[in-house]
Amino acid sequence: MSGIHLHPHDILDEGTDSILNRLAKMGEIDRLFVEVNTIFERNPYPVGNLPHNPVHDVVMGTGTLHVKLDDHQQGALYQRVDPTILEGHDPLMLIKQKTDGTGIKVIPWVNILNGDFAGNLNDNMVVNFHGDPVEHWLCPNAPDVVELWKNTFSRLQQTYGYDTYLIDRIRFPDWAGKSVNPSGLFTCFCPHCQQKMRKQNIDIEKLIATLNQLVILLHQDQYETVVDYLLHDPLIKQWQQFRQQSITHFVSALLHDVNQSNGSLKLWLDLWPPAYSWILGQNYTELTKLSPALKHFPYHKLGGGADVQGLIEFFATAPEQKEIAFKAFLRLFKLPYDISYQQFKQQGFPIAFVKHQNDIVRQHSQPGTFIFSGIQMWNIDPQNLLDAVNAAKLSACDDLLYYCYGWATEELFAAVGQQSRNG
């Protein structure tokens, strides 16, 4: 059996009966990962229309909260509530009413460090190496973030009764967003991070000087030199470890605090594929000490979910420079594929990426961790979808988690159903 992601607009626009009927065609879905709060993502991403939504062709995520919680805006920091909730719509409650007592399990899916937050932002936002805040990102070392989510999870559990949640966006920013912004990777230099770095004897002035040097090298097309720094420079390595510790400590503190009064809450992890996770602050070995289950998304057609093209085109202009930049990218992220940038743009990574990344997740995770392989279920043809399903089934993962219901065309639901029936 498998899981699938649902967005609030799926439930509000289509209704739960329509969703459950369409999912039944797949023949194998028994877990619904229902989004509690959106991110600033175009639905579907990055282009196209929602294929079976009767109300909207496209929905822009606005980083808002789509659950009805009492006294949500009490703390120092809070997330803006979506207008549809204020109008009385409650998608998670609608799904709950239809699925309670059935064989379908709902796991609410919560985006933690990225969204439309308000309150004491000045003291809680991620800051890049120029000293500029990174819009819509909260710092894992900031003072009010654990408290925000402790209160939110406690109210979620009281209101909806669920005890297991998938936590996503537990990382530092990547380079994608409204526009490509590589400086998102060179974070966080907020006062709280700086104080913690000093305690670990990280030479912050030298670190910032090194990062500035890397920017100059990138603009001189010295990509391989930058990769050498990112892989081997002792200060950069120390700083990467600091970022990973920051995320691990944040998840650990969150789990501790949410379970202070009632020790039954479980947080499953939504992580980047291991090729990239390390550079965003995610350490599989440490994080899986805290959680029994995780999902990651080895979408081979989409470069593993990373905006590879965005990054290459940001720095390189001439075709030959783009090829050199792409080779450096493959080396940085230990992707052993002998493909050109041109080939990547047309076909993505080879299908081997799916099993390769799932097997690395297994190696790096604590024994017994339940591993969901994310399956790209949009912007892909049925045969490519089935290739990814089969590659995942041959890998060291335990189950599949499709992304996502609202973006998938009818032929993709049918293809999974057909294969499921043929066993």
Ligand SMILES: [Zn+2]
């Ligand atoms: Zn910080």
